[in-house]
Amino acid sequence: MTKQSAFPYVAVIVATALLALLPYVIGSFGLSFAIATLNFAVVATAWGMFCGPTRYISLASVVFFGAGSYTVAVLGDYVSWPLLLLIAAFVGAAIALIVGLATLRLEGIYFVIFTFGLSEMIRQLATWYEFNITESVGRYVFLDITQEQIYWQLLVLLALLLIGGTVLARSRLGFALRVIGGDEMVARHFGLNPTIAKLCLFMLSSMVIAVAGAIMAPRWTYIDPAIAFNPTLSFQVVIMALLGGMHRIYGPLLGALLMSALFEALGSQFPHAFALLLGLVFIVIVYLLPNGIVGRVEQALARVRNGRADASALVEQRS
Amino acid sequence: MFLNALLTGLTLGGVYALVAMGLTIQYGVSRMMNLAYGEFLIAAAFVVFVMFTNFGISPYLLAIVVVPVAFVISWLVYRFMLTPLARRARSAVALELDSLLLTFGLLFVIMGAMLLIFGGNFTSYSYLSIPVRVFDVTLSANRVISFAAAVIVGIAAYFLLMRTRVGTALRAVAVDPVGAQLVGIDTRWAAGIAFGIGGAIAALGGTLVSTYLTFTAEMGVSFTMKALIVVIMAGVGHAPGALVAGLALGIVEAFVAAYLDPGLTVAVLYAVFLATLIVRPTGIFGRVAR
Numbered sequence: 194m195t196k197q198s199a200f201p202y203v204a205v206i207v208a209t210a211l212l213a214l215l216p217y218v219i220g221s222f223g224l225s226f227a228i229a230t231l232n233f234a235v236v237a238t239a240w241g242m243f244c245g246p247t248r249y250i251s252l253a254s255v256v257f258f259g260a261g262s263y264t265v266a267v268l269g270d271y272v273s274w275p276l277l278l279l280i281a282a283f284v285g286a287a288i289a290l291i292v293g294l295a296t297l298r299l300e301g302i303y304f305v306i307f308t309f310g311l312s313e314m315i316r317q318l319a320t321w322y323e324f325n326i327t328e329s330v331g332r333y334v335f336l337d338i339t340q341e342q343i344y345w346q347l348l349v350l351l352a353l354l355l356i357g358g359t360v361l362a363r364s365r366l367g368f369a370l371r372v373i374g375g376d377e378m379v380a381r382h383f384g385l386n387p388t389i390a391k392l393c394l395f396m397l398s399s400m401v402i403a404v405a406g407a408i409m410a411p412r413w414t415y416i417d418p419a420i421a422f423n424p425t426l427s428f429q430v431v432i433m434a435l436l437g438g439m440h441r442i443y444g445p446l447l448g449a450l451l452m453s454a455l456f457e458a459l460g461s462q463f464p465h466a467f468a469l470l471l472g473l474v475f476i477v478i479v480y481l482l483p484n485g486i487v488g489r490v491e492q493a494l495a496r497v498r499n500g501r502a503d504a505s506a507l508v509e510q511r512s
Numbered sequence: 513m514f515l516n517a518l519l520t521g522l523t524l525g526g527v528y529a530l531v532a533m534g535l536t537i538q539y540g541v542s543r544m545m546n547l548a549y550g551e552f553l554i555a556a557a558f559v560v561f562v563m564f565t566n567f568g569i570s571p572y573l574l575a576i577v578v579v580p581v582a583f584v585i586s587w588l589v590y591r592f593m594l595t596p597l598a599r600r601a602r603s604a605v606a607l608e609l610d611s612l613l614l615t616f617g618l619l620f621v622i623m624g625a626m627l628l629i630f631g632g633n634f635t636s637y638s639y640l641s642i643p644v645r646v647f648d649v650t651l652s653a654n655r656v657i658s659f660a661a662a663v664i665v666g667i668a669a670y671f672l673l674m675r676t677r678v679g680t681a682l683r684a685v686a687v688d689p690v691g692a693q694l695v696g697i698d699t700r701w702a703a704g705i706a707f708g709i710g711g712a713i714a715a716l717g718g719t720l721v722s723t724y725l726t727f728t729a730e731m732g733v734s735f736t737m738k739a740l741i742v743v744i745m746a747g748v749g750h751a752p753g754a755l756v757a758g759l760a761l762g763i764v765e766a767f768v769a770a771y772l773d774p775g776l777t778v779a780v781l782y783a784v785f786l787a788t789l790i791v792r793p794t795g796i797f798g799r800v801a802r
Contacts, residue, residue, distance in 0.1 A: 248605075248609070250609065250612070250613075295786060295789070295790050296789070299789065302545060302608050302609075302612065303744065303789065305612060306545075306740050306744065307785075307786070307789065309547075309737065309740075310737050310740075310741070310782055310785070311782070313733075313734075313737065313778060313782070314778060314779050314782040314783075317775065317776070317778045317779050318776075318779050320775065321773065321775040321776055321779070324775065325773070325775075428616075428620075431613075435613070465627065465628055466624060466628060467624070468620045468623050468624030468627055469620065469621055469623075469624025469625055469627075469628065470624070471617075471620045471624070472617045472618065472619065472620025472621035472622075472623070472624055473617070473620075473621060474617075475613065475614075475616060475617025475620060476593075476614060476617035476618065476621065478613075478617075479597070479610060479613050479614045479617060480596070480614075483600075483610070
């Protein structure tokens with residue numbers, strides 16, 4: 194089960210180094226698209242890291258993302274930037290701990306429904322709080338952070354995430370998580386504690402999403418609960434991860450690249466039909482790509498390999 | 513104020529109970545969670561709105577047409593969109609996830625189509641908003657009639673489930689799909705019927721609320737969410753429980769709006785839901801083991 198080749202690490206580091214030069218090549222329009230894509234890539238990969246092995250579909254990504262953004266909006270004027278990111282990570286992990294303790298012993302479907310409504314509740318609470326307690330709906334984020342810096346931070350976060358994810362997949366915890374995802378009863382009989390393992394992973398994944406939200410906050414300059422907790426993000430992330438295939442660490446990344454290109458093209462061409470198209474893509478994926486593009490490709494490769502094995506077996510028989 | 517909140521809550525809760533009962537029949541029998549459920553409700557509301565404003569036909573008369581059409585559409589959705597998934601699925605869990613994702617996509621398709629046709633504006637019309645006095649409280653006639661209709665249909669559906677052959681077959685599938693097949697019940701047929709009944713009830717709910725509630729093309733999700741909360745709180749597949757929990761939910765919502773803050777209703781509903789999930793994951797009326 195463990196192939197300890199160093200190739201993935203080298204590939205991630207080389208790709209990151211090359212992509213770091215991108216802001217010097219592309220214009221401001223290209224940069225803004227690159228930032229959006231990277232943001233999706235980070236959130237989708239973090240989502241897949243938890244949902245892939247455990248098969249829990251979370252529709253609450255935006256809760257953590259928005260919590261990260263709000264950390265920056267509230268504390269931005271008082272705290273230094275690195276400390277802000279740390280606090281955002283801590284806030285994300287803390288929310289994940291509470292949500293996870295309450296829900297992760299539930300069956301999969303209850304978890305989906307719970308997270309489905311959680312973002313709605315958080316957004317309502319935030320709106321209510323801002324309206325009644327602080328008495329202004331929006332907040333301004335004026336920080337000295339350029340678009341290029343946002344891009345580089347997201348890039349580093351993605352690289353760390355990919356390396357961390359690979360390490361995790363090869364570790365004992367990663368193996369334990371795959372067993373839990375396969376059959377929780379079997380996992381219990383092996384002496385694993387599914388709830389603790391799932392909780393740790395959920396907190397890690399949520400932490401990363403919260404940090405991404407914090408990094409993205411200076412990009413908006415103005416945020417209100419409807420922007421920071423926009424539920425569409427959660428849905429887009431799920432589509433991306435499913436399209437790519439969530440059983441591999443690079444699946445959601447692939448899906449994020451393809452889908453953000455598609456969203457960009459469709460969003461500018463048919464701005465009013467966005468929801469309709471989103472839904473159609475969802476349905477197509479469920480029917481045609483149940484294990485994502487990566488799953489389809491692996492299936493095709495396996496067929497080619499088997500075909501070759503069959504053919505050579507046939508040749509050996511005849512000779 | 514107390515009586516006012518109680519009666520408003522009851523009329524609201526009546527519709528919640530009805531809508532949740534439709535969803536619990538769908539999910540209990542087919543084991544496929546229909547996240548596009550609320551879209552059927554809103555779509556019916558829009559159809560009624562268009563027919564009423566253009567031709568002046570009474571919404572309650574329109575229900576006679578809208579409800580059977582919704583039954584057929586829901587049956588078609590089950591037959592042609594969901595059965596291929598059931599045939600492909602390797603395990604019950606995989607099927608649940610697949611159907612969840614599919615109906616999630618369907619949610620966006622229906623919502624997107626409605627956004628394209630009707631736009632994202634708030635829509636409402638005025639029908640029978642005559643004041644009626646009930647126990648010293650002034651309510652509008654459309655709310656009272658809607659509540660009465662919800663109660664009548666709820667009781668009728670309850671008798672359909674409990675007293676008829678079809679209802680018994682549906683309940684048998686909900687309790688034990690394998691056992692039901694052993695006694696000669698076609699589970700796919702039963703699930704199709706259940707989906708149709710659920711869709712018909714959702715359309716009826718949409719027709720009823722459209723007479724007094726302002727709605728938008730994007731509001732289906734909130735109805736799905738409330739119905740889901742009721743279904744899970746009551747215990748999946750438990751129709752009488754859904755009626756009780758739905759009424760309770762409506763009353764809680766009305767009291768929060770009256771005494772606390774209208775902006776906090778969703779948050780409080782959700783807190784109640786969360787508490788139920790933690791204390792009794794199988795629901796208040798649900799059996800301990802499934």
